[in-house]
Amino acid sequence: MSGQSGFPPASTSAGASDRDPTLNRKVAAVWNANADFWDARMGEGNITHLQLVSPAIERLLELRPGDEVLEIACGNGQLARRMARLGAKVLAVDMSEGMLEHARTRSAGLEGKVEYRQLDASDPVALAGLGRGRFAAVVSAMALMDMSEIAPLAGALASLLAPGGRFVFAVTHPAFNGTGTRRMIEEEDVGGTMVQRAGVVVFRYGTPTTAKGLAMIDQPEPQYFFDRPLNELLRPFFSAGFAVDALEEPRFAPGTPTSRVLSWLSFPEIPPVLAVRMRPMRPPT
Ligand SMILES: C[S@@+](CC[C@H](N)C(=O)[O-])C[C@H]1O[C@@H](n2cnc3c(N)ncnc32)[C@H](O)[C@@H]1O
Numbered sequence: 038m039s040g041q042s043g044f045p046p047a048s049t050s051a052g053a054s055d056r057d058p059t060l061n062r063k064v065a066a067v068w069n070a071n072a073d074f075w076d077a078r079m080g081e082g083n084i085t086h087l088q089l090v091s092p093a094i095e096r097l098l099e100l101r102p103g104d105e106v107l108e109i110a111c112g113n114g115q116l117a118r119r120m121a122r123l124g125a126k127v128l129a130v131d132m133s134e135g136m137l138e139h140a141r142t143r144s145a146g147l148e149g150k151v152e153y154r155q156l157d158a159s160d161p162v163a164l165a166g167l168g169r170g171r172f173a174a175v176v177s178a179m180a181l182m183d184m185s186e187i188a189p190l191a192g193a194l195a196s197l198l199a200p201g202g203r204f205v206f207a208v209t210h211p212a213f214n215g216t217g218t219r220r221m222i223e224e225e226d227v228g229g230t231m232v233q234r235a236g237v238v239v240f241r242y243g244t245p246t247t248a249k250g251l252a253m254i255d256q257p258e259p260q261y262f263f264d265r266p267l268n269e270l271l272r273p274f275f276s277a278g279f280a281v282d283a284l285e286e287p288r289f290a291p292g293t294p295t296s297r298v299l300s301w302l303s304f305p306e307i308p309p310v311l312a313v314r315m316r317p318m319r320p321p322t
Contacts, residue, residue, distance in 0.1 A: 080113075090287070109176070110158060116178045127150065127152070187270070191273035213239070217240055284314070289304070293305070
């Protein structure tokens with residue numbers, strides 16, 4: 038999405054049953070191919086993470102020292118390390134061994150505070166194997182839209198969480214920052230003054246769509262995006278007995294300098310990120 042232009046090849050994805058059974062292997066292969074580039078660019082957080090994603094997630098998480106946290110799809114582990122430094126004990130999982138290698142290398146000195154494990158978060162058995170009632174919080178940063186299926190995670194959450202536990206996630210904003218959007222800047226003569234307006238054109242939203250695109254310009258391979266409108270994104274969690282109790286739509290501050298005109302920094306009115314906190318409404322059965 039950040040580096041995307043024009044109309045990417047897209048296909049609608051009706052449901053899990055008619056999905057390509059090799060899809061997750063392809064998703065992992067793309068992330069393995071992108072891992073070195075991603076780690077070099079992401080480091081300990083890019084500007085989107087440092088200014089929008091991590092602060093929003095941390096406000097919603099309300100971590101307490103000693104909290105045991107499960108991070109889903111941790112990438113190079115930059116958020117896992119932030120949470121560990123805030124006093125949490127983090128188990129961070131990802132399906133890409135390439136990403137996990139970088140995560141482990143960067144986490145020297147945090148032994149006992151962060152552990153990384155290879156795991157496909159669409160595998161309900163693997164998720165259940167992480168423990169019952171174990172985690173004060175489950176968190177996922179900018180990854181649910183990269184996951185081919187989210188219902189297995191939604192179904193596993195209630196039993197993974199300890200009483201009082203919460204699930205916090207951030208995603209590219211489903212309404213404004215999906216593969217069905219284009220960013221534009223227009224200029225208008227308003228009574229003799231040239232006024233620029235930055236906006237987003239939404240040409241597809243309602244149909245869940247699988248498409249390839251870029252999260253970072255110049256990344257070696259386009260990745261898979263699994264765009265879901267809000268109702269599709271939240272429904273599996275509602276069905277699993279969760280309710281939203283807090284939500285943020287972080288935006289860049291006006292005037293944040295950027296060398297790329299169509300960067301999200303030029304769109305301070307429009308949130309590129311949606312961050313949500315959910316809690317179970319009833320104890321697990
Ligand atoms: C955009 S990266 C985000 C990484 C990290 N959370 C961050 O914010 O820097 C998406 C990550 O999702 C992982 N991923 C995609 N599908 C997954 C799945 N089914 N199970 C586990 N990880 C998955 C990829 O391997 C990749 O590391």
